[in-house]
Structure formats: C-alpha cells, structure tokens
Amino acid sequence: MSRVAYVNGQYVFSRDAKVHIEDRGYQFADGVYEVCEVFHGALIDEQRHMERLARSLAELRIDAPLGAGALKVILREVIVRNKVTNGYVYIQVTRGVAPREHTFPEKPVRPSLVVTGRQIDPEKGERAARKGISVVTTPDLRWKRVDIKTISLLPNVLARQTAKEQGAYEAWLIDSEGMVIEGAASNAWIIDRSGAIITRQLDHCVLRGVTRTTLIEIIAAEGLRFEERKFSVEEAFAAQEAFVTGATTLVMPVIAIDGRKIGAGAPGPVAQRLRAIFHDTAARSS
Numbered sequence: 001m002s003r004v005a006y007v008n009g010q011y012v013f014s015r016d017a018k019v020h021i022e023d024r025g026y027q028f029a030d031g032v033y034e035v036c037e038v039f040h041g042a043l044i045d046e047q048r049h050m051e052r053l054a055r056s057l058a059e060l061r062i063d064a065p066l067g068a069g070a071l072k073v074i075l076r077e078v079i080v081r082n083k084v085t086n087g088y089v090y091i092q093v094t095r096g097v098a099p100r101e102h103t104f105p106e107k108p109v110r111p112s113l114v115v116t117g118r119q120i121d122p123e124k125g126e127r128a129a130r131k132g133i134s135v136v137t138t139p140d141l142r143w144k145r146v147d148i149k150t151i152s153l154l155p156n157v158l159a160r161q162t163a164k165e166q167g168a169y170e171a172w173l174i175d176s177e178g179m180v181i182e183g184a185a186s187n188a189w190i191i192d193r194s195g196a197i198i199t200r201q202l203d204h205c206v207l208r209g210v211t212r213t214t215l216i217e218i219i220a221a222e223g224l225r226f227e228e229r230k231f232s233v234e235e236a237f238a239a240q241e242a243f244v245t246g247a248t249t250l251v252m253p254v255i256a257i258d259g260r261k262i263g264a265g266a267p268g269p270v271a272q273r274l275r276a277i278f279h280d281t282a283a284r285s286s
C-alpha cells in the first residue's frame with residue numbers, strides 16, 4: 001500500500017512528499033514533534049499529546065500551524081488514508097522556511113507541518129514484552145531543555161545505536177552523579193525491593209512522557225506505592241523490576257541493565273500487569 005503524508009496543506013504519497021531545503025527543521029533542527037499511539041483505530045491520550053505539542057511550540061516561540069480542531073481532522077485523515085489500526089501518527093512542526101540565518105526569520109514565516117502514520121504489527125510489541133528488553137547505560141549528551149520535545153535528537157540517536165550494537169533495545173541516559181535520567185526514547189522506571197514504583201521527577205532534564213503521566217494515574221488507582229525521585233544505576237541493578245514507558249513501547253519490561261539481570265531476569269509481574277491494563281485507563285479518541 002502506498003503511504004500518504006500530510007505536508008503543509010496537502011495529502012501526498014510519501015514517496016512524492018517534499019520539504020524545502022531551507023526548512024529550519026532541516027537546517028537547524030528548529031522544530032518539535034509528537035508521536036501518538038493508534039490502538040484499534042483510536043488515538044491514545046490525544047489530548048495530552050496536543051497539550052505537550054502546544055507547550056513545546058510555546059517554549060520555542062513557534063506559532064501553532066493550525067487550530068486544534070483542524071489538526072484533529074488531519075490526524076484522523078492520515079490514520080484513515082494509511083489504514084492504521086494499530087501503530088502511531090507522527091506530527092512534526094518546524095519554524096518554517098527562511099534563508100539560513102541562526103536568528104528567527106525577520107518576517108513572519110508559516111510554520112511547516114508534516115503528519116505521517118504507520119501501521120505496526122501489535123504482536124511484535126507483545127512478543128518483546130513477553131521476553132523483556134535489555135538496556136545499557138550511557139552518559140547523557142543532550143542539551144539542558146529536553147523537557148521540550150524537539151526534533152534535535154542526535155544524542156538520542158547515538159545512544160540508541162550504542163544500545164543496538166551491544167544487543168540491547170534501549171539506552172538509559174545517566175547524569176554526572178550516576179543517576180538515571182530517562183531512556184533515549186522512553187521514560188525509565190524501577191520497582192525497589194519494598195515494592196515502590198519509582199521514576200525520576202520532572203525538571204528540564206527529562207521529558208514529561210504522556211505514557212508516564214497516564215501510568216501514574218493507573219498506579220494510584222491500583223493502590224500501588226509511587227515515588228517520584230532520582231534513582232541511581234546501582235539502585236536499578238538491585239531493583240526487583242524495571243521497565244520503560246513510551247507511546248509506542250507502552251509499558252515494556254526491562255530484564256537486564258548493562259548485562260546484569262534485574263530481579264529474576266524475566267518480565268516482572270507488576271510491569272506485566274501495568275502493561276495489560278494500560279489501555280483500559282488511557283483516553284481513547286477516534
């Protein structure tokens with residue numbers, strides 16, 4: 001099937017889709033993005049993704065390319081045109097096209113908007129979750145405002161490549177004090193020996209994951225103990241369970257960190273349960 005993308009006002013076949021060579025996203029990574037899961041044809045936690053997109057744009061002083069209603073229509077159209085039942089939509093907004101100059105364009109330019117959609121075999125994620133994933137730790141080389149979801153992802157790309165070359169799926173980024181920040185494309189969690197579910201508190205060094213926010217609500221509803229604080233790599237090694245969260249990974253059990261087994265070296269019961277019930281609580285909008 002030919003894939004279809006929305007590019008600045010038009011639906012085009014992906015193979016024909018083009019952006020200008022002086023788009024500031026292309027030249028400066030001057031833009032932001034969102035990845036929103038599609039589950040049984042419905043968008044998961046759409047509202048939270050739209051709120052985060054609006055915040056990222058505001059932080060970088062990029063105008064919203066369209067009103068919220070128009071963007072909603074485009075997301076649905078991309079889902080339908082690409083026959084996505086399970087997968088994701090990708091939304092990218094850049095500051096727009098202007099002659100290359102680091103400062104913002106003198107004259108206002110129209111932000112560029114691209115939306116794509118992709119089908120993913122749901123069984124693939126389920127298989128990975130049944131097995132559990134491995135992670136490796138690596139220093140965090142990113143800038144100091146990763147709470148903004150920018151398309152500037154080179155350190156994340158390099159970290160994930162390092163993970164892949166070491167036979168792992170994800171890289172956990174570590175700060176100068178040996179504390180775990182988050183994954184290269186996911187939030188990082190552990191469950192300590194007392195059963196407390198722990199993830200790092202929010203600041204400018206970590207992305208406010210939408211899956212993370214929804215999972216915190218689920219944890220509260222389940223009556224489980226939650227601690228929002230820093231944890232060290234050493235604490236992670238000693239944890240009973242570990243997992244990562246993200247829009248496409250959902251709740252994904254971690255069974256090894258830097259080659260050391262976590263807990264029994266198999267997906268833990270709490271992570272498995274949280275994964276199983278995640279979609280019951282997440283907001284669906286079709």
Ligand code: PDD
Pocket residue numbers: 035182183184185186187207208209210211212245246247248
């Ligand atoms: N990544 N932290 C980072 C650095 C991320 O890139 C992501 C998501 C998350 C989890 O956020 P959410 O739960 O809202 O997906 C945390 C997306 C999926 C990506 O870049 O593909």
